[in-house]
Amino acid sequence: MEPLGSEKAAPRTRGLVSRATKLSTVPDRRAVLSVADSPRTFWSAPGEATVIGSGSATTIRADGPDRFRAIREAATELFSVGDVHAGALAARPRLFGGFAFHDEHTETAPWEGYPGAKFVLPRTQVTYAGEEAWLTVNGIGATPGAVERRLEEAADQFETLPDPGSVGTPPGIAGRTRTTSEAEWRESVVAATDRIAAGELRKVVLAQALRTSLERPLSMPATLTRLERRYPDCYRFLIEPDDGSGGFFGATPERLVGRSGRTVETGALAGTTGRGDTPEEDEWLAAELLADEKNVHEHELVADAVRSQLAPYAASVRTGERSIRRLATVQHIETPITAELTDDEHVLDLVEALHPTPAVGGLPPTEALRTIRDTEPFERGWYAAPVGWFDAAGYGSFAVAIRSALARGPTATLFAGVGIVEDSDPDREWDEVQLKYRPILDELE
């Protein structure tokens, strides 16, 4: 297909041209993902429109500690010159992407194609909003005529997609390699709890990675469909490298921050137990978790930090009730936190202020990050970092990329971590890590 922006004769705008139309049928998401061009993006979150991005009209990247500001500035410039007719709010152009966990991130294996920050403006965007589906085509430096023609072609394509058939079975796992042995894990947890006891640290989240080799190629559309069925109230995402060689994906229960108008929604999610075999056992485990001092302490450190990191931007901060978040494989303690902003703060400023929460980093932050760097024998890359989207107004929604994996060729690398506090027991924490691999592992095995 002719790349937008290549037309010679008609006048072009220097900036973004975006056109949208309502599709006459609602296409199957798996069918759309299957025909989408690389890099594909996928975002599906509770209470939000689901968006599938196909190809890139433009991609912005940044590295280092300044990456949040650099992305915001590049996006402001991108959105400043535009000819945008969205037709519906849901169909407006948005940038999808994420950030590396650490400021000092390099694209070493397996993270090639994932810089310190990367956001894609999809060339074609299919948005599922309520009962409707919208199609948006974005072009940079293109003529409106070229964008409109591409919109017509793409609408024809998405309105007549073939039935994708059955979702099929997971690829199967041929082999597994752990980054951390049980003995090494015990040693690092004991070292961390000793430092906490000595007052050098209050909490640190230590993670592991699990490299799996797959029996058959992983189908991303099928995997995301299965995750949607099992984790409908989680934030499900996919960000592909430019050449589409694999993808970083997941189904995370943890919202980092959402901003709409001056209202900000965030929360604390930390403290974990398993699922029971019966509803009574589930209730019993949940009650035990809410009464467990170690888990409540671990949770409250997160809630306090989120409130104080938001405070400089907020006219008011409200804390909801502490409750249990029950997922297919684990249960967590959750506290919703909302705030009203004093100013029209860009969502990326809030992302920068909140990342990393002590649910994935620790306290004090600098000490915890140094401990993570010194302890973990693998690159976190984009694991446990912000993923999501934002628009021209600085509104957006970001999740914390846990319960995630990086697929690449015949392999998938899974990541999972746990909060370590003074009375953490290394063996229990090991078991908790294994439990947190389950959401992704279940879709591979």
Ligand SMILES: C=C(O[C@H]1C=CC=C(C(=O)O)[C@@H]1O)C(=O)O
């Ligand atoms: C760091 C992870 O989980 C965090 C989120 C919820 C509960 C957590 C916990 O109880 O330790 C972790 O802080 C992960 O799943 O990789």
